[in-house]
Amino acid sequence: MKKTCSTSANLLRRMLISSLLSAPVIALAAQAGEKPAQPKLMVVLVVDGLPQEQVVRYRDQFAANGGFRRLIDKGAWFSNAHQAHGVTLTAVGHTAVLTGAYPYQHGIIANEWTDRKTLEQMYCTQDNAHNYIGEETKAGAGTSPANLKVSTVGDELRYATGNQAKVITVSGKDRGAILLAGKAGTAYMYMSKSGHFASSTYYMQSHPAWVQQYHQSNPQDRFYGQEWKPLLADKAYTNDASDDLVADPKERFPFQYVSKSGKPDAEYYNKLLTGPFVDEMTLDFARAAIEGENLGKNPAGVTDVLGVSLSSHDYVNHAYGPESRMSHDHLQRLDRLLGNFFSYLDKRVGLDNTIVVLTADHGFPNVPEFSQSIKREAQRINSKDMMAALNKALSAKFGSEQLAEKWSSPTILLNTKLIAEKNLKQSDIEAAAAEFLLGYSGIANVYTRHQLEQGMIPDTRQAKLIQRAWNRQLSGDLLLVTQPYTYFSYGAKGTSHGSPYSYDTNVPLMIMGKPWFRAGNYSQYAEVVDIAPTLSHLLRIRPPSGAEGRVLSEILH
Numbered sequence: 001m002k003k004t005c006s007t008s009a010n011l012l013r014r015m016l017i018s019s020l021l022s023a024p025v026i027a028l029a030a031q032a033g034e035k036p037a038q039p040k041l042m043v044v045l046v047v048d049g050l051p052q053e054q055v056v057r058y059r060d061q062f063a064a065n066g067g068f069r070r071l072i073d074k075g076a077w078f079s080n081a082h083q084a085h086g087v088t089l090t091a092v093g094h095t096a097v098l099t100g101a102y103p104y105q106h107g108i109i110a111n112e113w114t115d116r117k118t119l120e121q122m123y124c125t126q127d128n129a130h131n132y133i134g135e136e137t138k139a140g141a142g143t144s145p146a147n148l149k150v151s152t153v154g155d156e157l158r159y160a161t162g163n164q165a166k167v168i169t170v171s172g173k174d175r176g177a178i179l180l181a182g183k184a185g186t187a188y189m190y191m192s193k194s195g196h197f198a199s200s201t202y203y204m205q206s207h208p209a210w211v212q213q214y215h216q217s218n219p220q221d222r223f224y225g226q227e228w229k230p231l232l233a234d235k236a237y238t239n240d241a242s243d244d245l246v247a248d249p250k251e252r253f254p255f256q257y258v259s260k261s262g263k264p265d266a267e268y269y270n271k272l273l274t275g276p277f278v279d280e281m282t283l284d285f286a287r288a289a290i291e292g293e294n295l296g297k298n299p300a301g302v303t304d305v306l307g308v309s310l311s312s313h314d315y316v317n318h319a320y321g322p323e324s325r326m327s328h329d330h331l332q333r334l335d336r337l338l339g340n341f342f343s344y345l346d347k348r349v350g351l352d353n354t355i356v357v358l359t360a361d362h363g364f365p366n367v368p369e370f371s372q373s374i375k376r377e378a379q380r381i382n383s384k385d386m387m388a389a390l391n392k393a394l395s396a397k398f399g400s401e402q403l404a405e406k407w408s409s410p411t412i413l414l415n416t417k418l419i420a421e422k423n424l425k426q427s428d429i430e431a432a433a434a435e436f437l438l439g440y441s442g443i444a445n446v447y448t449r450h451q452l453e454q455g456m457i458p459d460t461r462q463a464k465l466i467q468r469a470w471n472r473q474l475s476g477d478l479l480l481v482t483q484p485y486t487y488f489s490y491g492a493k494g495t496s497h498g499s500p501y502s503y504d505t506n507v508p509l510m511i512m513g514k515p516w517f518r519a520g521n522y523s524q525y526a527e528v529v530d531i532a533p534t535l536s537h538l539l540r541i542r543p544p545s546g547a548e549g550r551v552l553s554e555i556l557h
Contacts, residue, residue, distance in 0.1 A: 011291065036515035039408055040353040041296035042535065043345065044307045046097060047334065048090060048176060049314030049497070051363030052079065052506040054322055054331055059238060067338020071358055074519050075512030076555035078526040083362055083507055086465035086481070086500040087410060091124035093361025093507075093528070094179040094309060098152040100532030100547030102468035107149035109177065109471050114408035116474065122147070125178045130202040135191045137200075142174030144202035145183055150546035152182030153532050153539070154305045159184070160541040164300035168289045170197060172278045172311025176361075180307035188285065190278060190311070195220030195269040197285045210292025219284065221264040223277045229254035230329050231336075241323040241370045248493065253325065274315040276333040282310060283341045294348035303539055310334065311363075321367035321495045352514055354539070359528055360507035368493045371485045378485035380492075381442045383407045393436045394429065398422070409488055410498060411476025426450075426477070433478055445481040452479070465500040517555045524554060 012396055024284040055068060056079070062069040068192065070078065083093050085102050087110060095101070095108040103109045112123045126144030132143065154167035167185030171177035177187035186204070188211070196215050199207065230237065230253055243252050255275060272278050286308050295304040313330055320326040338358075365371070371378035387407050394403040400422050402535045405415040412433070420425050430448035436448045445466075447457065452470050457463040462481065470479055482488070487496045497504045509526055511517050516538055529549035536543040537551045 016125035039303050039355045040356045041349045042303055042305045046309045047313055047360045049364055050319045050360035051322055052508050055508050058331055061332060062335045063339055065339045066335035068335045068341055070342055071510040071512055074516045075510045078509040078522045082505040082525055084527040086469035087492045087498055088362035088504040089347045089498050090361050091175045092247045094176055096528045098180055098532050099150050099544045100529045100549045101150050104468055104471050105150055105546040107147055109474050111328040114406045114413055125175050129498045130200045131245045132200050133207055135198045136193060143200040145178050151544045153535050156541045156544055157181040157539060161302045165304055166293050166295055167305040168293055169307035170282055170285050171309035172282055176309030176311055190234050193266045205279040214288045217371045223257050224264045225258055227254040227256050237325045237328055240325045240328050245370045245373055246324045246367045271314055274319055276330055279310045279312045279334055280337055283337055290486040317364045319494050322364045323366050323370050355513040357531060358510045362497045363496055363504045363507055364497050365485050365503050376485050379442050380489035383488045390436055397432055408476050410480045412478040414477045442482055442486040443480055444483040447479045451475040462500050
C-alpha cells in the first residue's frame with residue numbers, strides 16, 4: 001500500500017512538472033515576465049489653457065483621423081484628472097507635467113512673482129545671465145530654468161543615459177518650452193517680434209544648422225493676409241455663447257492676419273498668437289526638430305523626448321472664453337493639426353514605437369458676462385482698489401499706512417520692515433487683513449502665512465491645494481481665493497484662470513502607446529503630477545527629485 005501511494009505521488013509529481021514545462025505555460029510565464037521594448041520616442045504635448053470640459057463637450061465633432069479622436073479611441077483617457085495645486089497658471093502647470101512636483105517644492109509659484117527681499121518682479125524663467133540667440137532680449141525675459149528647483153523626467157533620462165538621450169522642447173511661450181525642457185534639455189520658443197523659434201545662450205551659443213535652414217524660407221510669413229474663419233457649418237456652433245457677450249464687434253470672425261505696414265512685421269507676428277497659426281508653426285518646427293536631431297532614431301538605442309507646448313488655445317480662451325465660437329473652432333482646428341502630426345510620427349518613427357502624452361497646464365472659467373447671463377454670481381476684482389481699501393482698514397486699526405505693501409497675484413506681501421519698526425506682531429496684521437478681505441466683495445477665502453507655516457488649515461480639498469501651491473521662501477503673506485467664476489482683472493473683457501476650482505484644475509490627461517498602455521476611458525482620480533512617475537517607471541529611470549505623484553498602474557500592460 002505504501003509502495004502504491006509512493007508510485008502514485010511520483011507519477012503526480014512528474015505530471016505536474018511536465019505541465020509546468022509545457023509550451024503554453026512557458027509562453028505565458030515568459031509573457032508575464034517580459035517588458036515591452038523601450039519606446040524610441042516620447043512625445044509630451046501640453047495644450048495651454050484647455051479645460052477637460054471642452055474635450056467632452058466637442059468630442060463628437062473631432063475628425064475621424066484627428067488627434068483627439070485618436071487619443072480617445074486608442075489611448076488611456078482620465079476624465080477626472082487635475083492640476084492638483086491651488087494657483088493654476090501656465091508656468092505652474094507646465095512645471096508639474098515632467099517634474100511630478102507641486103509648487104511648494106519646485107519653486108515656480110506663478111508666471112511672475114514679487115521677490116520678497118528686493119520687492120522686484122521676478123519672471124518664472126528669468127535669467128539675466130543669458131540671451132536669446134539672434135533675437136532681441138529684453139530685461140527679465142525668459143531664457144533659462146534657473147528658478148526651477150527640482151529635476152524633470154528628461155533630466156533624469158539624460159543622467160541615466162550619459163546624456164545620450166535627446167530632450168528637445170518647443171512652444172509659443174518661453175515658459176512652455178523651458179519648464180518642459182528642465183535643466184538638461186534644449187528649449188526653443190516663438191519670438192513674437194520676428195516670428196522665429198529661438199533658443200538661448202543657456203543651451204548653446206549658436207543654433208544648429210537645421211534651425212538656420214528652417215528659418216531661411218521665412219515660414220512665419222506664409223499666413224500673412226490669411227483669414228481665420230469657422231471650420232464647421234454654422235449649426236455646429238449653435239450651443240456656443242453669443243458673440244455679443246464675449247467679444248467686441250471688431251473682434252469676431254473672420255479674423256485677418258495683416259499689419260498696418262502692409263507686410264509681415266512684429267504687429268503681425270504677435271497677432272498670430274491668438275488663432276490657429278502659431279500652433280501650426282509650432283508643430284512644423286517640431287517636425288523639423290525630429291528630423292534635424294534624428295529624434296526616435298537614437299544611435300545609442302535610448303529613448304528621446306520631444307516636448308511640445310501649444311500656446312494659442314490659452315490666448316483664444318483669455319480673449320473670448322471657453323464658451324465662445326472662437327475657442328470651439330480653435331479646438332477643432334487643433335484636433336486636425338494634431339491628427340496630421342500623429343500621422344507624420346507614425347511614418348517617421350512609428351506610433352507603436354512612441355509614447356504620446358497629452359495634457360494641459362490649467363483649465364478656464366467662463367467670461368463673467370456669460371456667467372451672469374446664466375444666473376451665476378460672477379465679477380472681476382480690481383486688485384488696486386482692493387489693496388487701497390485694505391490699507392485704509394489696516395491703517396485705521398494699527399495707525400500705520402501701507403502695511404500691505406505689494407500685490408503679487410494671488411498673494412499679498414506685507415510690509416515686514418514697517419511692522420518690525422512699529423513693534424507690531426505680523427500674525428495680528430495677517431489676521432486683521434484676512435478678516436477685512438473675507439468681507440470684501442468676490443473674496444471667498446484667505447490663507448495667512450501663519451496658518452500655512454503652522455499647518456493650521458481646514459481639512460478641505462481647497463486648503464490642501466493651497467498648501468501645495470504656497471512656497472515658504474517665495475510666496476506672499478496672504479493667499480486669496482476668489483468666489484467661483486470671479487477673478488482678478490483690470491480689464492472689462494475676456495477671462496482668466498488661477499483658482500483651485502474644478503473649472504481651472506480639471507484638465508485632459510491622455511496617454512497613448514499600444515505596447516505599454518491599455519486604451520480606455522478611466523474614471524479613477526488622477527493628477528498631472530502622476531505623469532512623471534509613470535513615464536519614469538516605463539523608462540526604468542529614477543523619478544524626478546520632487547515627484548510626489550503615483551504610477552498610473554491601472555493603464556499599464
